[in-house]
Amino acid sequence: MSSSPATVGVIGLGAMGHPMAEHLLAARGALVIHARRPQPQLIAAGASWADSPRELASQVDVLLAMLPDLPQLEELLDGEDGLLAGTGDLLILIGSTSSAPGIRALADRLHTQSDGRVRVVDCPVSGGEDGAQAGTLSIMLGGDEEDAERAAEILTACGRPVHLGPLGAGQVAKACNQLVVSATILALGEATVLAERSGLDLDAMWTLLSGGYAGSRLLDSRREKLVTGDDSPSGMAKYMLKDLRFAADIAEATGTSAVLLPTLRHAFDELVAAGLGDRDIAVTRRFVASRDTETH
Structure with missing residues (x-):
């Protein structure tokens, strides 16, 4: 104790x-x-x-x-x-x-x-x-x-x-964390769609890639959801909008011309607008699969 x-x-x-x-x-x-x-x-x-x-x-x-x-x-x-x-x-x-x-x-x-x-x-x-x-x-x-x-x-x-x-440092670190998490889960969802449409065994692929540079705690925790398409909520995707907005505020305050951040904010804005915000962040697989290539 x-x-x-x-x-x-x-x-x-x-x-x-x-x-x-x-x-x-x-x-x-x-x-x-x-x-x-x-x-x-x-x-x-x-x-x-x-x-x-x-x-x-x-x-x-x-x-x-x-x-x-x-x-x-x-x-x-x-x-x-x-x-x-x-x-x-x-x-x-x-x-x-x-x-x-x-x-x-x-x-x-x-x-x-x-x-x-x-x-x-x-x-x-x-x-x-x-x-x-x-x-x-x-x-x-x-x-x-x-x-x-x-x-x-x-x-x-x-x-x-x-x-x-000092006070606020934890929030800056969390914004940095969420920048990495949002980029990673979007990449994992997109890669899953590419692999599925190419006829790959998703479970075998992610098991293999998790041992290389693509491996991460996020992949470990969301691998089954990505493979099965089960995006029942655990960490809801809509919360990323708030987190990325705070990251954008920090970028502006520090004079940082971010490369990924605007793209990620746009992607999660689109995801939530599509009605997927209450799903788990692994919904990025469904989101990418549902996008119409002719309108994007």
């Missing part, structure tokens, strides 16, 4: 947050949670339930927020039952993939509203649902050295946390 005396809470108990909460509970022996829906599994395992964000904040020193983005966190901050109404000193770990400038602006506002009692570390993650369940996530930390060190000690239960720089 963890030696840290901090009381930890989690809000945002979805596909990523729930298994992360399980690992934190197992590592620490205690955890406080709040969610829109009952969480009987976590309660049975020993987690404590808070009836409101205010009650949650009043009971914890460190709060992991695994919500989709900053607007969902903002909704929980203010008001008589909001997080800020119940907090003393609080370190908020923001695990969503979000805008780096947005994270900094929120941290400044929270610092001002709370007279410095509320601090922020950004900690987006990579590894997907399988990594969250296995406790092997890559966790990208941005923030003050002392706060990031505290966050790393806590989040070690969920994977490998690394402090990459």
Whole structure:
């Protein structure tokens, strides 16, 4: 069990947050949670339930927020039952993939509203649902050295946390990660269509190529979906639009004339417009196969 005396809470108990909460509970022996829906599994395992964000904040020193983005966190901050109404000193770990400038602006506002009692570390993650369940996530930390060190000690239960720089650095790293992931899954989908239409055995091909330079964690996790065409959701493709927009913001802020990024944004815009955004990112195979060569 963890030696840290901090009381930890989690809000945002979805596909990523729930298994992360399980690992934190197992590592620490205690955890406080709040969610829109009952969480009987976590309660049975020993987690404590808070009836409101205010009650949650009043009971914890460190709060992991695994919500989709900053607007969902903002909704929980203010008001008589909001997080800020119940907090003393609080370190908020923001695990969503979000805008780096947005994270900094929120941290400044929270610092001002709370007279410095509320601090922020950004900690987006990579590894997907399988990594969250296995406790092997890559966790990208941005923030003050002392706060990031505290966050790393806590989040070690969920994977490998690394402090990459000041607040927002985690989001820059996540944008870089998503640039690579989106490019890779689009290439894998397109290659699958080329191979299938050429009569190749897809399973044999990807098994072979996974041992060479085309191999990757992404191919390992999505190989079966690419081969069978099963793109039932695990990591929904539509979320790439948000992630690539944040990457584009960083490119603009750093004066980078990106080559791949505009093409990837266009491709995922088209994919979502085609009604495929709620499918797994392996839907790139279906997307490429469905495109009309005469209109593209």
